[in-house]
Structures are given as structure tokens and as C-alpha cells.
């Protein structure tokens with residue numbers, strides 16, 4: 001197993017082993033790895049000669065210092081989990097902020113167009129600039145052939161696609177299905193912070209999204225939104241931050257459902273002060 005803490009040592013290694021026609025798959029993570037991450041790494045393993053997994057809690061994408069401080073940091077068990085699943089073939093990249101950012105840990109400013117102002121962009125100002133910045137540094141360091149992102153952070157996936165266009169990165173972005181616990185709760189590193197009881201009840205999020213999917217086509221977007229708001233007003237455990245039905249490409253909130261367009265429902269909920277997001281394809 002290879003573990004690198006600087007981009008210089010990672011690049012030396014990749015330069016030495018990479019032969020013509022070989023490919024590098026890349027899975028960027030903030031650690032606290034779970035089976036959802038493992039499914040991304042497995043896909044990369046299947047499709048590439050080498051797979052690099054980065055473990056880096058990116059300070060510039062947190063707009064709340066407490067959230068950054070509370071974010072789980074579990075590098076040793078992350079490495080152990082990767083080893084159990086993939087043996088010695090995996091390449092782990094766990095740089096310090098100073099090394100990855102070349103000294104000054106600051107966000108760049110991007111213009112991602114409409115997508116950056118919706119949902120997560122509205123509630124987490126500066127978040128996508130931080131994601132764009134770290135992905136830029138990571139892509140420059142790893143130079144991947146393909147990079148894998150989960151659809152749980154669907155808006156992030158669209159932002160990364162836009163970033164690749166803006167920065168002209170030669171990388172294929174692969175979006176991967178949401179990995180769910182048997183209760184339906186989407187796997188997230190934040191789930192670790194939920195008590196057993198709240199975690200069990202958090203299945204309400206996916207259950208509600210599935211109901212929305214069933215209603216879509218017969219009920220209007222306004223009716224579905226009111227239905228969801230009603231569910232969470234009644235809930236004592238969960239507070240709804242937003243629920244939106246939006247176009248899958250530009251993520252603009254739907255006004256009128258058009259037959260040829262594709263839509264998804266997006267939700268953000270707080271339970272025990274832990275922020276949980278999820279989404280579902282509606283058509």
C-alpha cells in the first residue's frame with residue numbers, strides 16, 4: 001500500500017510507474033470512509049490501472065468553523081478499511097493543507113453560473129468556491145484519467161463538471177449511484193454523529209423522497225413541496241432546511257414541469273444538529 005503526504009512524492013511515484021495507455025482513477029474524499037466511498041473506489045479499481053484515494057478535510061469548503069472542527073478525522077481506520085477491501089494496490093494521498101495549497105490556504109473564486117446559487121449554494125455561501133479550489137489542487141496533483149463522485153452530493157457533481165469545463169481539465173467525471181443503508185438513509189460520514197435512535201428515524205428522509213417520486217406526474221411541484229414541508233413540520237426530530245424540485249442540469253427550481261426535461265428532488269434536513277442531504281431522480 002502506498003501512502004503519500006505530499007504532492008511531490010505522489011507525483012514522483014506516479015511518474016515512475018505510469019506506462020503508456022495506463023490510467024489513473026481518482027476518488028477524492030474527506031476521510032471517515034464508509035461503504036459508499038468503498039463503492040466509488042471499487043468502480044475506479046475496475047476501470048483503471050491505478051487508483052488514488054485522497055483523504056483531505058478541506059478547510060475552504062466549510063462556512064461554519066464548528067462544522068469543520070467537528071468533522072471526523074480517522075486516517076488510520078480509513079487506511080485500514082482501504083487495505084481490507086483493496087489490499088496493497090491502493091494509493092492514498094493525505095497531504096497537509098499547506099502542501100496541497102502551496103502555503104496559503106485560501107479559496108479561489110469561480111463562476112459556476114446558475115448552479116452555484118441554488119440549494120447548497122444558498123445555504124452554504126462560499127462552499128462551492130472551496131470545493132472548486134480543492135478539486136483544482138487535487139486534479140493538478142493527481143492528473144487523473146477519471147474521477148469518481150457520488151450522486152448524494154449531486155449539486156457538487158454538477159459543479160465539478162462545470163469546473164472541468166472552465167479549467168479545461170482532461171479528466172472524465174463519473175457520477176455514481178447513492179449508496180444507502182438498509183433503512184434507506186444515504187451513507188454519509190456525518191451519520192457517525194447521529195445517535196442510534198435518530199439514525200434509525202432518519203429513514204424518513206428517503207421514504208419522503210420516494211413518496212415524492214410516486215406523486216410526481218400527478219401532483220404539481222408546489223403540492224409536493226407543501227406535502228414535504230407538512231411531514232417535517234410534524235416531525236419532532238428533524239428540521240427541514242430546504243426541499244426543492246429542480247432541473248437536473250442547471251438545478252434551477254422548477255416552476256412548471258416540462259415533459260422533455262429531467263427533474264430531481266433535493267432535500268436538506270437537520271437531525272441532532274447534523275446536516276443530512278439526499279436527492280432522488282423523479283423521471
Ligand code: PAF
Pocket residue numbers: 028029030056058061131134135153156
Ligand atoms: O464530497 C466530498 O467529500 C468533498 O466535497 C470533496 C469532493 C472530497 C472535496 O473536498
